[in-house]
Amino acid sequence: MKRKNSLLIVGLALGFIAFSCNQKIQSTLPVADSVAAKNKVWVTPDTSTIPHDAFGEMVRYGRDLLLNTSYYIGPDGTKGHYLGNKMNCTNCHLDAGTRAFGFNFFSTHARYPQYRGRENKVLDLAQRINNCVERPHNGTPLPLDSKEIVAMICYMKWLSGNVPVGQHVKGDEMPELEYPDRAADPQQGAVLFKKYCVECHGANGEGKMRPDSVCYLFPPLWGPFAYQKGSSPSRVLKLARFIKANMPDKKTSWQKPLLTDEQCIDIASFVNSDALNPRPVKKDASHPDYPNEAFKAIDYDKGPYVDTFSEHQHKYGPYKPIIQYHKDHNLPVIF
Ligand code: HEC
Ligand code: HEC
CATH class of the missing domain: 1.10.760.10 (Cytochrome c-like domain)
Known part of the structure; x- marks a missing residue:
């Protein structure tokens, strides 16, 4: 009985709020819900889940490299002078490649090696990373077995961990025009x-x-x-x-x-x-x-x-x- 009464009060209160609110808010709610559902994009794992082992160390270094590329491998880099400019990967691959529709790496590791038209051959992920080192960064390629390349691949593998091989996921491409x-x-x-x-x-x-x-x-x-x-x-x-x-x-x-x-x-x-x-x-x-x-x-x-x-x-x-x-x-x- 008591429960019923309080439910009634809550119901009346909600009714009052709904009534006193702008009509527009009520009528847009379902639309907003469906837009939210439609807009649901892939979410990358939280960095707190990077394992504390040798692989995890490389994942962390790889992420750090994407965020501080110039510091490590820029024209005055501490780990080699590979880039021809001082941009960081994250300047384009936003939030270290974790932002939806931001040239992210949601599914990248799951989709390489793949055929690339520009080279007219199949490239693996290390070669694809070097493409960006050579082009947007106007630099010279890193050795394919360098710690830096392996670290960036480890990070991308960790990011794409739950993506089925060969698949795209929602938000990993750019918006249509x-x-x-x-x-x-x-x-x-x-x-x-x-x-x-x-x-x-x-x-x-x-x-x-x-x-x-x-x-x-x-x-x-x-x-x-x-x-x-x-x-x-x-x-x-x-x-x-x-x-x-x-x-x-x-x-x-x-x-x-x-x-x-x-x-x-x-x-x-x-x-x-x-x-x-x-x-x-x-x-x-x-x-x-x-x-x-x-x-x-x-x-x-x-x-x-x-x-x-x-x-x-x-x-x-x-x-x-x-x-x-x-x-x-x-x-x-x-x-
Ligand atoms: C000036 C912008 C820019 C910078 C800086 C840049 N990239 Fe890229 N990168 C791009 C663009 C644009 C693409 C193509 C994305 C697309 O087609 O959707 C790309 C694609 C890639 C891909 C392939 C992604 C996929 O899923 O197929 C990888 C891997 C990559 N970049 C790695 C890097 C790394 C590592 C760095 C830093 C060393 C870097 N990029 C710096 C613009 C940039
Ligand atoms: C409030 C400052 C701000 C404004 C305004 C702004 N940008 Fe940017 N832009 C940035 C920042 C910061 C980055 C790098 C993002 C990062 O590192 O997270 C960036 C990155 C970029 C990049 C990729 C990196 C590169 O240099 O090639 C392009 C392209 C770009 N902006 C184009 C534009 C265009 C076009 C406009 C106008 C429509 C614009 N931006 C307006 C701050 C701005």
């Missing part, structure tokens, strides 16, 4: 850059060094210390997808992007415009990228192509006709 029917507009991108990016990345895309000069507070986007031409982020769509979920830092999120898809594409086309914003080029030109042209990414800006579209259109769009052409001719559509 709606492609506009027009070409990307670098001039418009420049205007947006001033508004949304310049305060941190600087008017010349130079970023801002940390006071101790070991790495960046805000990493560079172009210029001699930024990622190379031909690296993944130098592609307009790849970069636009990163911006959509992650930039401007702390003011946006993949759940609620601040910028529209069109704005992200315009900004990316400005940042990656070679005419406006030069960046380092590949050092060893003896091996052309994508020797099998069918596996070239749609937004890769250097021909030849298997289709009939120009380098300019591949870089800036409109992308829809290229995608349609690939579909019509049974060619891979790669991003």
